[in-house]
Amino acid sequence: MIRSMTAFAAAERATDGGTLAAELRAVNHRFLEIGLRLPEELRALELVLRERIATRVSRGKLDFVLRLRSPEGAGTLQLNDALVAQLSALSTDLSARFPALRTGLTDLLQFPGVLQSRAVDPAALQHEALALLEDLLDGFVESREREGAKLAQAIGERVDAIAANAAQVRELIPLIRAGQRQKLEARLADLAQPADPGRLEQELVLWLQKLDVDEELDRLDSHVKELRCVLKQTEPVGRRLDFLLQEFNREANTLGSKSVDVRTTNIAVELKVLIDQIREQVQNIE
Structure with a gap:
């Protein structure tokens, strides 16, 4: 399931040593970066807390705050x-x-x-803090998944639009080839010196081959299928999507460079717009 990198969760837990209150928030980051703020009574848990968080979160800049409020009468x-x-x-x-x-x-x-x-048992307090962290991480991951579902929907809509544009190019290609052939034949007919028909046919075939985008469209269709599969995976996929979008952009650029018709040029531009919109969404995916 797609997970967003931005999320927030908070939780509290009453203990004999006081009330533990924890907050965990995250923003976008290329890697996993964890910042901790702990009460003095729980400083010894820092390494364990980092390890526990890292088992549930793979990317993002996280800020974890843990506070301990003393129980009433603790100072008497x-x-x-x-x-x-x-x-x-x-x-x-x-x-x-x-x-x-x-x-x-x-x-x-x-x-x-x-x-x-009133004395506080350090071991018992640490045990309660770790239990609170697990509850907090459950809520944090759920928050990421809710936001991730929205991102996946937005990306899916744009992927559908990319597939529709690619299909439109396939429909236009035969018409464009026929039109280009007619234009070339009309220009050759205006020449004062007749050209060798066999030679002209060879040149025409070579020229039309340079405009052929069937391979680009096939690869684009393959990328669309791959992206849809990636959106259904359960592990973090943000980096994989980054790489896949580079492939999308390469095919869109090639379509634009080979275009000799305003219709396919406009479609190539629309593809690049859709790809950029997906990239903006991917930047927020774990």
């Missing part, structure tokens, strides 16, 4: 209830032995381990 301190319970039991025992012993709240809170901040 919490009591270590188990430790406080142990200290309470010890305090009761020690108070019976030392009645004059007094412990202040400040001293209690300063005891190591009594107050704790």
Whole structure:
């Protein structure tokens, strides 16, 4: 399926360490270029993220942004209830032995381990980030395929127009040859010195051969079939289409250079216009 290189996708995922929010956008590029912006907690994932993206995307300039929003209350301190319970039991025992012993709240809170901040498991957070990336890539690829379907339709319409113009040239060629033969015979009839009929026939055949475009039309038909097949392929085809359009343009140029009739000249110009329109669409195909 044809895929566009321009696309955008966004996704979020709630985790124990906070909410992960990711965005992935892409524009046209000859190769694959990936830019990453990550929170400090996930810097270690950079290489893995690049590899995961590259398995699903082959061309385009991509910008991947990953943010981590801390959960509510993440910055507050919490009591270590188990430790406080142990200290309470010890305090009761020690108070019976030392009645004059007094412990202040400040001293209690300063005891190591009594107050704790909420910790985030790095491995769990990385696992959630990779899962979020897969969801994001699913949406991103779907977006590319939707845009690609529109591009394929536009290209298909122009390919149909190219095929129709080539068929029109085939219909005109016999008429043009007959007309050129009549013109040449009329000019020869005006000559003061009669020419050798056999020689004239040879010269006429050679001249008409120079105007023959059957091979160009056959190749053009072959390119049309190939392009239609390429549009149905599932792997990235942007570079293949670039090469194929060069072949299209070569045949159109040859048709124009061999043309001796305004009708075929106009068709050659129309072919070049259609080819350029297809090339504009292909520039956005992965």
